[in-house]
Amino acid sequence: MSDIIATSDGWLRHGARIYRCALGKGGCKPEADKREGDGATPLGRYPLRQLLYRADRLPAAPQARLPGRALMPEDGWCDDPADPAYNRHVRLPYAASHEKLWRDDPVYDVIVVLGHNDDPPIPGMGSAIFLHVARPDYSGTEGCVAMALPDLLDLLASWRPGDALQIARGDGQKP
Template identity: 30%
Template sequence: MLPSSSEAADPYVSGLSYVKDSRQVVVVEGGTKTTKASVRLYEKTGSKWQLKRISPAVTGRSGLSFTKKEGDGATPTGLYSIGRMFGYAPKPDGVRTSYTVTNRFHYWVDDPASADYNKWMYDRGNPSFKWQSFERLNHELYKYAVVVRYNENPVVKGAGSAIFLHRWRTGSTPTAGCIALSESHLLVLMKWLDPAKTPKIVIGTPDSIRADLVKSARQ
């Protein structure tokens, strides 16, 4: 539900004015000691940013982290680009972003010792012969998923991998580090995202979100 015009000023609209290279921003507001979060969708029309939707969400079992490490169960904070989408289900009608239908040969490598760390790989062999740790992208929770382009360019070994927006098990079940929403809310988000508007995602506490939005003007 969106707030009415009579409610207090939005906490992020002023900070969004510093974002110059995107017209869509997903704001994930959470905490370091909670797994509960909200996902807010903002879009720039003309010169003004507007809140389009607020959805409940969950983060990693360790909450948010400003120093994300592989396997810590935390969701990384910061401002990132949004990448492609995937899922074992067919591409939903209305989705404009590149979408891959996954099968048992699609993996995301989370083995820090591998040259393939934090990369999407397709392999028809035995994955255990190549990587000590990996995720299968036809996982039950990845019926639909959106890639958060975290820890890229360069990839830092051990800084965390495979961060996605995906559907939740329940509204109170945390993830291993991703952001999860109900399937219905996730589909709304996926159909709303427009690659032509260079969508970004910012994850954090209220204070860190505002700081990252301001910092985007210097990047």
């Protein structure tokens, strides 16, 4: 068991492997200070819960020792703190505020659901914190951690049960 460590200065490390990553456009903040819609990535240690992927865009299912399934157009994630399904998978159409997981861009072609604010979800403390595909310019996320698709697939292949994603403050130095 070893942690995957993402730092606020945009690097992710797993064992000897080092990757570039993008984090929240609102920076990183302590988990206790994370709020819905603040665009911040929560600092802390989070288990990798589930893998979701676009089977229509990948040549094969990602190699991972993680429960997973192919996304469907009706997959969504509730981000409404007042809704009972807050920070949970929902089927679209859905009446409360939600995020569509089936996107036109490739950002959600591979999603790893992180165990942030999910056991149980506390309304307003942040939802849909994922590890997903980065935009080509590594621009900031809405609070997630994002990597280039080849790097994410490589990371998933090296992940072992019990590994978690540790989001920590960086020291400003490239590893």
